[in-house]
Amino acid sequence: MKPIDHKGYEEAIRIMTNLAQTDTSGGRVAAQVVLSAYNGDEWQLDVTELSLLDGKYYLAALNVIRGRKELMIEPHNLVPDGREVFHRIWDRWFRYHISNRWKQTCFTCSGRGKIVEYDDHDQEKRTPCHRCDGTGLIAQAS
Ligand SMILES: [Zn+2]
Known part of the structure; x- marks a missing residue:
């Protein structure tokens, strides 16, 4: 070669x-x-x-x-x-990164760490995902 x-x-x-x-x-x-x-x-x-x-x-x-x-x-x-x-x-x-790659992607927020909702006026509202504490990752089986 x-x-x-x-x-x-x-x-x-x-x-x-x-x-x-x-x-x-x-x-x-x-x-x-x-x-x-x-x-x-x-x-x-x-x-x-x-x-x-x-x-x-x-x-x-x-x-x-x-x-x-x-x-x-x-x-x-x-x-x-x-x-x-x-x-x-x-x-x-x-x-x-090796410190994260074994973790599961949070399915509640699809790994985004945020929940996006729309109010009655179609205004976007973003709140941190509570299931993964906004990290988008789940560190243990649940
Ligand atoms: Zn989440």
């Missing part, structure tokens, strides 16, 4: 960090890929989720993994404002 070059790794990180900043299932996988390459103690990639990616996104995911191992360069060093970008992705997907 031909080693990945610096440019190929950089391009893969660009594609994956952009995707990771979208609220899509592909974004969720991309976040796992880049965050586990960034801090593998706190983030893990569910390999089966790679099947949610296709074409250039799947290739980019593989190239992030390859670049991290073959070039030994931390991914945030290859994007402008890398630390900020990675922390944005970190916060956005914190539900999948």
Whole structure:
């Protein structure tokens, strides 16, 4: 196998960090890929989720993994404002951080942490979900 070059790794990180900043299932996988390459103690990639990616996104995911191992360069060093970008992705997907990923999504609020209701005048009213204390996550079986 031909080693990945610096440019190929950089391009893969660009594609994956952009995707990771979208609220899509592909974004969720991309976040796992880049965050586990960034801090593998706190983030893990569910390999089966790679099947949610296709074409250039799947290739980019593989190239992030390859670049991290073959070039030994931390991914945030290859994007402008890398630390900020990675922390944005970190916060956005914190539900999948190792401290949270074993928890169930709250079905009362569908993981939003808020209950949205409409009054008689069609005004939106948001209240924190009491079942999950506004976290969107349930930490024990009930
Ligand atoms: Zn809830």
